[in-house]
Amino acid sequence: MAFAAFSTAEQVEQKPRRRSRIALLLLLPGILYLALFFLVPLVALLMTSLQAPVEFGDIGEYETAFRWENYQTVISLYGEHIIRSFTYAVLATIFALLFSYPLAYFIGVVARPWPLLQKLMLVMVIAPFFISFLLRTLAWKQLLADESPIVTGLKALSLLAPDAHVTGTAFSVVFGLTYNFIPFMTLPLFASLERLDTRLLEAGGDLYAKPATTFFKVTVPLSMPGIVAGVLLTFIPAAGDYINASSAFLGGSSTAMIGNVIESNFLVVLNYPSAAALSIILMAAILVMVTVYVKRSGTEELL
């Protein structure tokens, strides 16, 4: 599992596993629960995505059918939202990685002689989790609003055009996505860098490698499991997020992502088949991208 990168617990030699009926009793309730409320919903989603509107029916009334053209319709209607979602998510993932790597390196490698400082800094990294996701996003909305000190300051310094806005733009949405998912990137990076053997870095230097060469040839490859886990944990929720891009938060009318479209189709206009078809497309695209990414980065054992 991608989360294996998180577990720093050492594996104690286990006795060969027993085969027993107890295993079945232990597994059955949880597995049935997931089957009923995770797998069946996916089937329900697939079936809903192929439904056709009831003839002369009310809004939100659909019947079982095999309308594959639902998929063509949503792709032609919302193709740009799909592309935008993945663009924003890729950008946010890259920014989060660039932001987190030096931070995680400092906490995990440089600060090793001071365990208390390490712990304190880790608490600060996860601190944003303890305040509501929506409130911290709204806080950025106020901080980046047109009349906020930050924005007026930037305008006074002519770093920003006088009529420019920060909120409601692609910039602020990517900024929000990056901010909100940074801890998901920093934690697995830290878990992986924490175990980095610094003698290998010294060896690189002894062999006349420049610091940059040592970094890219030794440090980065050794922290690859953390990078992969962090990228997945950031990219997946960012691609499906619709809070940051919503116009009540950091987005505007031109920043709607696939999640916004799914939400409004499902909960507002009651166009269930479109919402379901988009969900299936989102999930399929993510599964394909994740599989390709994990295969190419050579860390298949993570899954």
Add this chain to the structure above:
Amino acid sequence: MKRWSLGKWLLPTYAGLALLFLLVPIAYTFVFSFNDSIKSNISWRGFTLNNWLNVCAKQDVCEAFGNSLLVGVVATIIATTLGTMIAIALVRYRFRFRSSISLLLFLPMATPEVVLGAGLAAEFLTAGVQKGIVTIIIAHTMFCISFVVVTVKARVASLDPSLEEAGRDLYGSPRQVFWRITFPLLLPGIVAAALLSFALSFDDFIITSFNSGTATTFPKFIYTAAARGIPAEANVIASAVFILAIVLVIGQQVTSALRAKRTGALR
């Protein structure tokens, strides 16, 4: 060596600034919980303690908060129980379809929330289930189970089996061995999993919004209020929850550091 000294200061400075950056919205939320706001809590109008003293003056905030607590506690209890059972089975027993079961546990974590939410909502729609608090609990339990399994599994895997063997050698019945030895040793992992579940459930908005019908939770209240302005009472609740969580986490870190020191001294 000039480069070294530059590098020596660059990274700590960056790390400090980066951590401060992460805390900015938290500080903002906390400061504005003291704002003497009238309707929307956007511009600073002066310091007051009223919001903290009369949190429930805006009844709907408190009601939403109460619902969130209820949902979080019930979903955590169910998810922790089911997830711990699975984790023990995964580490301790052999069974068929192991890889399919691992996949089934991994997929909910790799699925975007909007798909989980829409899928469950589609199921409830097809089955004609009325959405409310119960469907929110069902949804939260579902996405918490996998996280519990991952957390507890690490603990089970690091458990020394010879301790349980010793219990059996001393004629402990399987039940006694489990409740007197295995369970207490697993407890820190189970508690961590429960706290994680509760935090995930408490802050969830996306899955909730698809499966809540007219019932509100704290995040859903904020989302609905966002367009017309959040009352300062919401900041109060969020700040109080934040302080409580931080105290719990730091307390846990300190006790674990002390315990490590003590066992280190014993060796």
